[in-house]
Amino acid sequence: MTDVSALSRYADDPVALPVTGGCTCGQLRYSIGAQPVIALHCHCNNCQKLSGTGHGSFMILPRVAATIEGKASDWTYIADSGGTSTRYFCPECGTAVFAKLSLHPDGIVVTASSLDDRSQFRPSVALFTGEARAWDKIDPELRTFPGGLD
Template sequence: MAAPYTGACNCGAVTVTVCAEPVATRQCWCRQCQRIAAGGPTNNAMFPTEAVTITGARADHAYVAASGNVLTHEFCAACGTPVLGRSNVRPQFRTIRLGLLDEGHGLSPAMAIWTDEAPPWAVIDPNLERWPGQPPAPNVPPVSPEH
């Protein structure tokens, strides 16, 4: 599948539409993401902020990550479904949780990040590019003017 991507939380109160292709797809093994994902990694697609439209009530939680950046996780205020992550130093991106997107989106992680924080039992696809910590920010392609 190609853009636009759509999705919703478990209860349908939060919806997302994304009118661009991801600039990166990642599996994150940082400790905060392991907490969100019940011990495993989060699987995410990074999109240009201006390409993402979200409706519905969201709650959030901000913290200082191991990178030193302030990260904010947003989730549905009604059902708790993880929606996205955002960083204070990378406001040009919204990191959408792949599980939020409608089935058949066709996206999968191309890299695993924060692998040094993965538990000893973690199985990380050997075909993924690996980063022991925070990778550099991806380049942002221009978003089409029809958005």
């Protein structure tokens, strides 16, 4: 498995804690009292469809430090990685807020758009670039992977 800590920007540039966020209507909220593990863009087909654009943008944090308030609807599917991904949405406004991945059970994956302070999102990698659309340009400063991080 790729050493994610070597790819992350957060070890040298931590964010203010807790990391907080939630849905558009405010019914579903999270607070995470630990530094992010990594932030990334994912260009897999599922993220393209779920985001309604060319990629999904996510921050991964330690699940043990997360507190969730409010009700969430969820949907589980087989991800391009081969594991399962469970996406959690607000049942009121439909905002995608976070996910849990079977291949990374210790993490909680929050959507960058759900962050209260979006400046905390500092992507360092782009995943599944082999599935990227030509019209969705990848930042040349990001480390790219044609698949996942395995």
